[in-house]
Amino acid sequence: MRYWVKKTAALLVTLLVAAFLTFLAFEVIPSDAAMTKLGLDATEEEIQALREQLGLNRPLPLRYLSFLADAVRGDFGNSTQYGRSVGELLGGRMPVTLGLAFYSFFLIVAVSLPLGILSARKHGSHGNGGFALLTQLMMAVPPFFLGMILTLVFGIIFKVFTPGAYVPAGEDFFGFLGFMLFPALSVAIPKIGMTVRFLQNSLNEQLTADYVRTAKSKGCNRRRVLWGHVLRNALVPVVTFLSMVMAEILAGSIVIEQVFNLSGVGRLLAVSISHRDYPVVRAIILYATTVVILLNYLSDIACRMLDPRIRQI
Amino acid sequence: MKKHAVLVALLLSLTALCACNGGKTGKNGSDSRSAVVGITQDLDSLDPHKAVAAGTDEVLFNVFEGLVKPSVDGTLVPAVAEDVEIAPDGMSYTFTLREGVKFHNGADVTAEDVVYSIKRCAGLLSDPDPEVKVSSALSVISAVEKKNAGTVVITLKEANTELLGFLTVAIIPENYTEQSTKPVGTGPYRFVSYEPLTSFVVERFPEYYGETPYLEKVTFKICASNDAAFMELLAGTIDIFPYLTEEQASQLTDEYKLEVGASNLVQAMFLNNEFAPFTKPEVRQALCMAVDKQEILNIVAGGKGNIIGSNMFPNFGVYYNKDMETYYTYQPEKAKELLAKAGYNESNPLTFTMKVPSNYDFHVATAQVLVEQYKKIGVEVKLQLIEWPTWLTDVYRGRDYEATIVGLDAALAPSDVVRRYRSDASGNFVNYKSDAYDALFDKAKASVSNEEKITYYKQLQEMLTKDAASVYLQDPAKLVAVNKRFTGYRFYPVYVLDMASIRPEK
Numbered sequence: 076m077r078y079w080v081k082k083t084a085a086l087l088v089t090l091l092v093a094a095f096l097t098f099l100a101f102e103v104i105p106s107d108a109a110m111t112k113l114g115l116d117a118t119e120e121e122i123q124a125l126r127e128q129l130g131l132n133r134p135l136p137l138r139y140l141s142f143l144a145d146a147v148r149g150d151f152g153n154s155t156q157y158g159r160s161v162g163e164l165l166g167g168r169m170p171v172t173l174g175l176a177f178y179s180f181f182l183i184v185a186v187s188l189p190l191g192i193l194s195a196r197k198h199g200s201h202g203n204g205g206f207a208l209l210t211q212l213m214m215a216v217p218p219f220f221l222g223m224i225l226t227l228v229f230g231i232i233f234k235v236f237t238p239g240a241y242v243p244a245g246e247d248f249f250g251f252l253g254f255m256l257f258p259a260l261s262v263a264i265p266k267i268g269m270t271v272r273f274l275q276n277s278l279n280e281q282l283t284a285d286y287v288r289t290a291k292s293k294g295c296n297r298r299r300v301l302w303g304h305v306l307r308n309a310l311v312p313v314v315t316f317l318s319m320v321m322a323e324i325l326a327g328s329i330v331i332e333q334v335f336n337l338s339g340v341g342r343l344l345a346v347s348i349s350h351r352d353y354p355v356v357r358a359i360i361l362y363a364t365t366v367v368i369l370l371n372y373l374s375d376i377a378c379r380m381l382d383p384r385i386r387q388i
Numbered sequence: 389m390k391k392h393a394v395l396v397a398l399l400l401s402l403t404a405l406c407a408c409n410g411g412k413t414g415k416n417g418s419d420s421r422s423a424v425v426g427i428t429q430d431l432d433s434l435d436p437h438k439a440v441a442a443g444t445d446e447v448l449f450n451v452f453e454g455l456v457k458p459s460v461d462g463t464l465v466p467a468v469a470e471d472v473e474i475a476p477d478g479m480s481y482t483f484t485l486r487e488g489v490k491f492h493n494g495a496d497v498t499a500e501d502v503v504y505s506i507k508r509c510a511g512l513l514s515d516p517d518p519e520v521k522v523s524s525a526l527s528v529i530s531a532v533e534k535k536n537a538g539t540v541v542i543t544l545k546e547a548n549t550e551l552l553g554f555l556t557v558a559i560i561p562e563n564y565t566e567q568s569t570k571p572v573g574t575g576p577y578r579f580v581s582y583e584p585l586t587s588f589v590v591e592r593f594p595e596y597y598g599e600t601p602y603l604e605k606v607t608f609k610i611c612a613s614n615d616a617a618f619m620e621l622l623a624g625t626i627d628i629f630p631y632l633t634e635e636q637a638s639q640l641t642d643e644y645k646l647e648v649g650a651s652n653l654v655q656a657m658f659l660n661n662e663f664a665p666f667t668k669p670e671v672r673q674a675l676c677m678a679v680d681k682q683e684i685l686n687i688v689a690g691g692k693g694n695i696i697g698s699n700m701f702p703n704f705g706v707y708y709n710k711d712m713e714t715y716y717t718y719q720p721e722k723a724k725e726l727l728a729k730a731g732y733n734e735s736n737p738l739t740f741t742m743k744v745p746s747n748y749d750f751h752v753a754t755a756q757v758l759v760e761q762y763k764k765i766g767v768e769v770k771l772q773l774i775e776w777p778t779w780l781t782d783v784y785r786g787r788d789y790e791a792t793i794v795g796l797d798a799a800l801a802p803s804d805v806v807r808r809y810r811s812d813a814s815g816n817f818v819n820y821k822s823d824a825y826d827a828l829f830d831k832a833k834a835s836v837s838n839e840e841k842i843t844y845y846k847q848l849q850e851m852l853t854k855d856a857a858s859v860y861l862q863d864p865a866k867l868v869a870v871n872k873r874f875t876g877y878r879f880y881p882v883y884v885l886d887m888a889s890i891r892p893e894k
Contacts, residue, residue: 106777112432114440115784116524118814121511124518156432157584158568164584223615231622239609239620333612336620338585342612346430346585349747351777 086368093364094146097357098139107131108155108351129155142357152354156347161358164343171339174244175331176324178255179262183320187267191274191313192306195282213268222261222334229257239336258335262328266320273316277309284308311378311385318374325370326363422605423874423890426617426626430585430610435567436558437509437520442797442883447608449884450590451492452558452573455483455502458800462705462881464552468497468559468574469540478547478836481555483540490595491561492578499534504562506532506542506555524814525554525804547834549841553801576601576888585610590887601888602876614749621869628877630885632867633749634690640869647868648692649879653795654699654805655751657742657758657859662819663790665730665738672856674726676716678765679758679859688753692865698849699796700805701863703881706842707802709849712860716853720765727765739768740790743783746773750864751793758793784817795864797883802845803833809852820857 101107109125110117126132133141145152151161194206230238236254244251281287282305290300327341340359347355379385429443436452439445455469466472470486489497507513510529511522528551531543544551561572571579576598577590588608592601609626611617618636620626624643637646659666659675666672681695694702697712732738744755752773759769769791774782783789798805808815810829811822825848832844853860870877876891 104778106781110780110785111777112438112440112519113521115780115815116440117521118524121518121522124516128518158433159584167583168585223619226619230619234623237625238623239611239616239625240623334616336612336616338583338610342585349776350432 082372086365089368090361090364091143093360094142094357095139097353097360098135098142101351101353101356102135106351108353111349111351112155146361151358154347154352154355156350156352156355161354164355165340165358165362168338168340168343170243170245171241171332171337172325172327172341174251174255175258175262175328175337175339176321178252178259179266179324180317180321182259182263183266183270184317186263187270187274190267191271191278192301194271195275195278210268210271213264214272216265218261218265218328219330219334221264222258222331225257225261226334241335241337258328258331258337261331261334262324270313270317270320274309274313277312278305281305281309307381311382314377314381315374318370318377322363322367322370325366327359421603422607423603423627423871423887424607424609424625425885425887426611426620426629426631427608427885428611428614428617428631431582431588433519433568434571434579434582434588435520436560436571436573437505438517438568440521446883446885447588448558448571448573449575450577450606450887451571451575451579452560453575454556454558455506456552457556458880458882458884460878460880462703462800464556464800468502472552474549474552476836478549478834479544481542481544481551482535483542485538485540486597487538489574489597491574492572492593493561493564494595495561497559497574498562499537499540501562502540502559503532503534505557505559506540508560509557523554523557525551525799525801526557547836549836550801550803550833553799553804556800577606580605585612599888602891603887606887627871627874628869628890630866630868632869634688634692634867637867637869638690643872644869645872647870647877647879649866649868650694650701650703650881651795651864651866652701652703652881652883653797653863654696654701655754655793655795655861655864656696656699657755657791657793657861658818659791659856659858660787660789660817660819661821661857662787663740665732665740666790668730669855670726671730671732671738672859673716674723674730674765675762675767676856676859677719677726678723678767679716679761679861680718681861682718683761684754684757685862687757688750689862689865692867694863694865696860696863698853698860699809699857700802700845700849703863704802704805705881707845709846712849712853716856724765727767732767734766737766737768739770741770741772742791742793743772743774743779743789744793745776745779747776748794751795754861755793784815787817787819793861800882802841803829806845806848806852807833809848809857818858820852820855822851822855825851 107126108129109122109131113122113125130138153160154164157164226238229235236257241254242250287300287305290304295303327339327344329341329345332339332342343355344359347359427443427447429441431439431444431447432441433439433444436448439448453467455467456464456472457467459465466486468486468489469483471484473482485497485499485502491497506529508520509523510526510532512529512532528544528546528548529542530545533541535541558573560567564572576593576596578593580589580591582588587610590606592604611620614631614633617626617629621629621644622641640646659672661667685691685693685695695713697715698709700708702708727733727738742755744751746752755771759771762769779792783792807813807829809818809820810816810826828844828848828851832841832848835841835844866879868877873893874890875893876889878886878889880886
């Protein structure tokens with residue numbers, strides 16, 4: 076119980092700090108929403124008038140406090156760029172980002188866990204050099220490049236999918252899956268390389284531990300050692316790593332969204348920063364912070380289930 | 389081994405899944421009267437009076453009209469107004485409204501709507517909305533009045549015979565509050581839907597007074613980047629894409645034809661005339677002579693585009709001073725001599741920083757060529773890429789820069805192109821100061837005789853060139869990809885994307 080109280084308090088404090096840092100960051104960087112909105116031809120008076128209306132002229136602490144007061148009630152204000160409520164704007168972008176995140180996470184888990192286990196069992200045997208090269212390559216290719224290559228090969232040459240033909244999952248679920256496979260792959264492939272490496276190392280480390288020798292000497296075969304004893308222990312660091320991966324893709328894959336022309340949270344964030352659309356940027360940063368912390372919890376819980384020793388700490 | 393099989397099966401089934409789908413999400417049928425246009429910038433507002441981005445005006449041109457509107461040859465043609473009479477002294481404009489013009493919501497356009505719209509853009513409403521971009525050119529208006537149901541009179545504070553070029557501002561219904569979400573105008577297309585970062589959709593307006601457009605539906609698809617848009621073009625999801633780079637143009641598939649026009653921009657390396665080394669005219673002149681403009685065009689645009697020599701572009705027709713194009717030829721030796729005279733040589737080289745907005749690849753590429761060209765005469769240029777909002781604040785408003793590269797556009801009035809060089813102009817970010825220029829500019833703007841105007845404006849351009857106010861480079865080529873099933877794409881002397889002129893290829 077105390078654990079949860081502590082964790083929730085930590086979440087709130089982190090959110091407060093994150094929101095404050097966002098405010099500070101926009102104090103420091105040049106230009107503001109009024110200036111970008113009115114463009115080249117505006118006079119100083121016009122800019123001042125708009126600043127006044129947007130409330131940009133109020134002192135920083137005051138702005139911060141009024142933001143908090145509104146945020147507590149779930150009101151994140153209106154986007155200065157789009158004139159609509161931030162909630163509505165973000166809500167519209169969410170399905171894309173969530174879809175991409177869960178899809179790519181599924182691919183990561185579905186591919187890297189079997190691969191990692193397979194490669195660990197083959198440790199030392201032939202073919203592992205080639206495998207190491209493959210994972211190395213997967214990690215080394217930048218996602219945007221991968222995205223462009225996938226589009227070129229599967230979209231333009233083989234016409235397996237039509238670039239830019241995104242359909243919401245609600246309209247055509249299979250169409251959605253078909254199109255999103257490629258962005259999801261672009262996100263997943265580098266992460267798969269990393270996860271496989273991670274799992275492989277973790278497994279190999281465990282396989283040389285004393286308890287493995289004990290298990291072997293009491294008559295377990297290789298298979299039972301791996302599935303019954305080693306895997307559970309080896310998964311703990313991998314779960315932590317995967318939770319970080321999930322947090323990263325849930326916060327919006329800016330690059331992949333650009334390449335595949337998906338209007339998700341990441342693209343909204345990029346556009347909002349360049350328009351100095353503070354309310355939107357703040358909301359996205361708070362969302363990302365929450366996601367990171369919540370996933371941290373989840374991975375905590377998962378690790379506790381996997382390894383009872385952690386529960387005591 | 390079994391696991392391998394499972395994996396392979398999984399991947400295969402996923403591929404198969406989308407393979408079946410590939411056929412279904414096809415392109416528009418060749419007989420469909422709809423088109424998808426790729427744009428690379430999201431709209432900054434749907435309210436035409438609040439939009440400042442050229443990329444937004446370009447799209448909204450299809451939905452809104454002013455009293456007059458630009459035509460292909462650079463003249464202004466009647467739109468919501470049927471006729472205009474400019475007082476001989478240039479102090480007032482009398483508009484006769486066209487009968488039977490309807491808004492997209494079905495209401496008739498009244499004189500009140502016209503008065504409201506002009507006042508809103510000129511900042512004359514008693515309760516102004518600070519988000520409305522007040523046009524500084526319209527600030528000469530002292531009053532807008534309805535004379536009778538079909539006549540509106542605009543009175544000016546001072547004589548100005550070029551105001552018509554700015555009266556292309558959209559006519560919108562009076563006191564309609566949903567303009568930013570459900571825009572209503574009088575153009576050939578009416579608004580259907582808008583989804584941020586996704587698309588802006590319009591459909592043909594059946595009650596349009598003018599010629600009926602062929603296309604029934606136009607989707608402006610907002611693409612994340614130029615590359616993403618080009619991929620979609622190759623895949624056939626986009627029919628028209630107006631921002632091809634030279635490299636992309638050379639890779640176009642058979643399904644598209646390439647249309648080449650002018651961007652109508654003054655691309656220049658603008659110099660801060662108050663930055664110490666640039667206060668000397670011979671330094672600025674040397675910088676003009678050290679530039680091989682043809683080489684720039686060859687490298688960044690495959691030789692396309694139009695070299696310019698002053699702050700105006702060729703589509704201004706009679707006002708454009710073509711002689712300036714060759715005023716400074718490429719003379720690196722002479723440039724070196726001039727620099728030496730100003731005290732710069734190998735032991736004391738001229739160095740400056742060039743701030744370029746990083747979102748404009750074209751300007752960045754131009755800057756890189758310039759840096760190399762200046763190196764040849766021993767001038768060291770430091771390239772600094774900055775974000776667009778930072779450019780606005782630091783370079784344009786703060787005038788805190790040494791040199792920068794950007795492209796400037798203009799309304800259909802010669803005064804709009806060159807007015808920023810008037811000493812007291814708010815847009816005079818180059819800090820050019822010349823009393824002779826100011827006097828001549830005022831004369832040009834107020835002149836009622838067109839011959840005089842032409843002479844004055846040509847002289848103004850000559851002054852800028854001789855004083856080397858900046859290093860004028862080119863009016864970049866505009867490369868447009870159009871699906872071969874369409875024809876009729878038209879280039880305008882202003883920044884618009886006219887969809888009403890698109891016809892099927894027979």
